[in-house]
Amino acid sequence: MVNGLLGHASWTALALVALASPSLAQAQEEENAPDTAEEGQPPQQKGLGDIIVTAQRVEQLSQRAPLPIDVIQPEELAQQNVLRAEDLSRITPALAATGGAGGTTVFFVRGVGNTTVNAYSDPAISFNYDGVYIGRPSSTSGVFYDLERVEVLKGPQGTLYGRNATAGAINVIPTRPKLGEVSGRFMFGYGNYDWLTGEAAVNLPIGEKVAMRASGSVARRDAFLTDGTGNQREHAGRFQIYAEPNPDLTLRIGADYAHQGGASASGFYLGAVDPTFGPTGFAGYNFTPTGFPRTQGLIDPASNALLSQRFIGQLGRTGAVVDSSPFNDNDYWGITGELTYSTDLGTLTVQPAYREASLEYAFAGAFRRGYTKEEDSQTSLEIRWAGMLGDSIDYQIGGMYFDEDISANAHYNQQSLVPYQEFSTGTESWAGFSMVTFHVTGQLSLTAAGRYTSDKKSFDGTSNVYILFCGNPAPPQDFCPDLPFAPLLDTEEAFQDFYTSRGIPVTPVPLFVLPPQAGGSQTAPFVLRSPIVIDSALKNDKFTYRLAAQYEFTPRNMVYASFETGYHAGGFSFARGVETYEPETIRAYTLGSKNRLFENRVQLNVEAFLWKYRNQQFSQFGYDLGNPPSTVFLTRNIGNSTIKGVDIDLEVMPTETTQLSANVQYLDARYDSFVYYAPNQGLPPNTACSYSPTTQTTPGGTINVFAIDCSGNRSFNSPKWSLNLNARQEIPLGTHKAVLQGGTRYRSSSYSTADYLPYLKSRGNFVSYASITLTDADESKFVTLYVNNIEDNQRLLGGTTNPAGLIVSNAEQPRTYGVRIGSNF
Template sequence: MSAKLLVSASVGALCVFFASSAAVAQETQPVPAGPTQDTSQGGITDIIVTAQRVEESGQSIPIPVDIIEPAELVQQNVIRAEDLSRLTPSLAANGGGGPTTVFFVRGVGNATVNGYSDPAISFNYDGVYIGRPTSTSGVFYDLQRVEVLKGPQGTLYGRNATGGAINVIPNRPELGETSGNFMLGYGNYDWLTGQAAVNVPLGQDVALRAAGSISHRDALQSDDTGNQREYAGRLQVYAEPNDQLDVRLALDFSHQGGASSSGYYLGAVNPTFGPTGFAGYEFVPTGFSTQQGLLDPASNALMASRFISQVGRAGAVVDGQPFNDNDYWGVTAELNYETDVGTLTIQPAYREASIEYAFNGVFRQGFTKEKDKQASVEARWASDLSDSVDYLLGAIYFDEDIDATARYNQQTLVPFQEFTTGTESLAGFGKVTWRPIEPLSLTMAGRYTSDKKTFDGVSNVYILFCGNPAPPQDFCPTLPFAPLVSTEDEFRAFYTSLGIPITPVPLFVLPPVAGGSQTAPFVLFSPIVINDSLKNDKFTYRLAAQYDLSRRNMIYASFETGYHAGGFSFARGISTYEPETIKAFTLGSKNRFLDNHLQVNVEAFLWKYKNQQFSQFGYDLGNPPSTVFLTRNIGDSTIKGVDLDLEYLPAENTQLSANVQYLDTKYDSFVYYSPNQGLPPNTTCPYTPTTQSTPGGTINVFEIDCSGNVAFNSPKWSFNLNGQQTIPIGNDYKAVLVAGTRYRSSSYSSADYLPYLKSEATFVSYASVTFGREDDSLFVSFYINNIEDNRRLIGGTTNPAGLIAASAEQPRTYGVRIGGQF
């Protein structure tokens, strides 16, 4: 039976169940639902997490996890997944083109920006693994919490989780409770935000919860890009027909409109020449504001002034308007059946995404239209063998299908792509914890994963030339750049009408009798056809020991492994890449002191990364090679560091916290190749001319060796400092003052390791003041984020004109929020 049929049958059966459960709702007594917090001892309260697939206090488990609470999400205007990086030092989450988010945890991750590669960080929404990084937004409202699990999750969250997992957990319906809350905010850039939720009982043992959100913002860039038009909704029904059974059915949807920021021009890279020939590359800063978009007239004037030698002329502009028109929806059900010998949990889910978006960056316009479908069924059994032994067993089936078209207009090169890809993954997992003596717990966990993946696609690549690209320079002052058209037929018709030949063989290699010419312009047609499949199997495991020094203090040590399946690239000769693996050693301690008013958690870690996958713009092994975005296995790395989390309540109404991370990263081996087309590569890494054998013959390449460099997106020092002071006003009102700052030291995000593409060390601070009733039934809050207006460089790539198109973090934002609850 296929996963889709199984999920449909499971969800359908649960819908029938809900129809009948209301009839018996009056016959049983309500039972409290959902996790609770332990506040009996006063001071710092425990937060219940599900990092091990069961409800536990975050202070009692031997797992490094950052817990982000709902108030923090609202304070930082977290709308999309990339906004999470402002809240935890271990996570770097950057928005790519359109809805894509790229995740890194402690330097582990990859730039997954298309439908044929998978992220290395597992994103789980409401207990369901989300396969596409384009589908990770539209969920950040009415939440219990967000968990960021640091390190490989090779057992309970095992699929493609070499770096960690992000778990987004919504609030669940509450039995016997009529309640609600709302928040409405307005700020600069005409930023309107809103959230609301209502909980309604439907009899004694059935409850409904409905929630929604909206974010409507004007452009952050001068070219009217970087705006938001987003809304989302969620509906859940929960029932407890008897003391043993509870069932929940959830439906959610979201729409993502507006447009991604086009980026800005950081500077120009110019080759320089001396008496003996090539002398190096010179970087010339533009001095442009980070908010001067690529479609801005001043930016296009600079672009148009740049000479592009391949087409023998200047005059290129960026005029492809970016946009998002993306819709997502999903349905999931959760059944928990508690018996005298254990608890059975079954969760079927089905999700779809219909996405259509355009973006800029190094492109005149990049465009993707994609239909994603995924279905999954997970089952878990949790039980105790005795007072000293508990265990969990589970299995998950995951099926994903993607159907997409894409085009990437780079002024001189345009690939038109059509592809389908599918993933079928089956995994079984288990965990057992043994307490041989009361303070000591020993845990063993394992997971076997089998991944089957298929890819069937065509990428027809068109490359524009003005004669022979070899010196002396040919000039074609009237040769049109690649037109901004929607279809391959339109592209061909455009150049055919001008009498410019489209040929699979460069004209300059043909004799004149065959139409060859050293000076005539032409369009090189280079088809890339990939029809391939992969099967990867891997057993991953975890060993952990925990010793409770007291009721509030413990130490732990663990060793675990992780695995990220291989995948595909639209690249001749290198169309597939192998799985990557990671081994992680952890030594940590979690503590409460000063009568539960000081919390100190510390963790030391060492990760060994093997066969690392790396995604970047590069060249395939065709003859001639084509510019492609590809993933390769580049080598190994070592990542080590220390993580310190502090929370302190010095007085009844004062709360201070600090999260500090120190990272020491190194690529033990990091080798990749770029074509040798005359000038050497622009990199600080050593390089050597060599050759590679390809299906089309031998080509000249540079071997680039970046071994010994630091890992990407891994600042050596990262910390968040936060403070909150509550001031009672009479008996019924209060004022709450909140302030904080985050610091990230310098880091790199590209394999060139160029100094001008280094993200410099940055402080970003925020503050808010809130006035409201003591019971939070009504409040008004004034906030400011990024007080310094520091816009840290996220990354940059050089376009055909030698200009670096870069992106940066959000500018200063400020505004007011009103809200309340009942």
């Protein structure tokens, strides 16, 4: 099990010896050197600055935290125009994030994650805003402004932070009010696509012991796509008040609101997939690229012209179009309290929170229209106690309660199939946790942490699936040139009336299997009504833990090793035969080193990791096990994987005005076992994986399926190489200065779909940026000219096949450029 880790660890050790050892003696001399600052004044910080993080629920220097973490500063967020959660993937190499319909965001860290885009499954990466776990991936919008920092934790989070997560955590930490300070800032930006961004914040004292901070943001942009989808209309605001009645007691209350308008991007047609036949029958699938640019949306007339020519065998006709009007009308708000009370024995922290989301959105993609209306509410309470036992033991102990309730209705028009869903779901989670660190010597520390979690989930809902058929769906082909495509109607009643008024029966029994005297027909069109009813509950309990050791050669050079486990609860799907899925677990081994060298001008961090993933969950569009099967979005357990690699982070400050950085990640992530099933309806599945016919027993009877085996393939969203290079140069200009910044990121190729088709591979590419800023000496006023994605490379983001055999894909942002002006006071 540990051979892979030991191999990578050997390279890590060699790198550390080569790079760090010659400097350890020098570093020790620096630490012991006399303080040259004037008496009574703190020594001046030289070289690279220190960053405070709270990834372990206590404040500590990032360079002394024995865990893998990327810290993103506010300047980087502004540089990369980070306005939504998916934008973070442009900064941290370990993270892959993709925006979906409505406000949904899909996260993967080093190949671990899931494409959670509905209300009945939980994300594998914990998203925490202001210390509060956010249960819905649709509720991560409207928070990326006026921030202290963003922390991206890599690896399972099974002890202290939020709810359990197998892949990692994203912690978004707002700037907090400051006592006795009048200060503020604003930033205004304008760029191509009429991209308008604005952000402002003000901090005001209210007497000597109270302060308030108010901030807000706005983002408006035209669409990247020619059909007008993917435009942005967002605004948000936050208000905080902080009180410190005495040095031992603090209280902070924060409230925030965000609105997301605009529309989700529809995507573009990558190509067409058609079966081919030879003298002996089926000969394979042929892929024909459309040649469409990645900015040509699905509702563009040229895209609809292609779709309308495609023959849909199930309906026996051509003429389909995408004619919906995608939109977002989503509102989010929440309130958070935080009380801390310090005593001689320790510090008590109490953090209650309540959040709501009201979502209504429509999107296109592989559908004619998908629509969701959803109401979410969550209540959480976390209580922690941190203290010391003597001079050698630090400890934390605490508990968390989380309660979430969701009610929703949705329908997904796929031209030939429409499920109408109405459901409610709830989650109640309790957890108790603790962490103890024993300082064996002044240099060696040992840590043990554990967490017991109890998750209860309930689901009560109905999905009535309507499937259109032009007579017998099996060959020989029937033709129905006048059969209407599934209409854009909001209710089942209207949908049924639409067809029955035209003499087309709606029935729960396939008419072609009935004799003529019972209304059966081999040729007449009909609509099959297939209900899916779920009224179920799940209960999962798990103890997860972390063991770590840390050795400090000097206060700025240390090594650490850890073993930790993670757990992610099971859940539900609206899918017959696969209504529920089991929890997934992960074990992670980490060996790392963090170093500051050469008078604090070089920072070198190295991490080797080995993760063993069990009973992995995967969410995708696919078929359920009904008879006949329905196209659904479902989550299933697909098997196990092994993930290993090395992460190297280097920052160099050769002069006081020059800063260079490089972050390189090598990743070998593969599925040890990955098997899933697709219905056998005559033609074999379109996949690069091996497959074989078999049968499965379902509540509706025995059905024929293909067992698809993708074992041995690379994990999803796991490029072998990820690289970020950045440079910053200050040029003095009298009472002003110019700041030149530039950099590039590289991601090698990766897959994000379960069929591993070569034309759906995301090809490796470079994406570069550059900016020039003119500011005064104290950086109180600035103007910046910037360009992002200089190469105009738009990396492919997966693909889904629609009923007409066209592959719908999405891509990263195109080239953007503009100007930002701002002031700090």
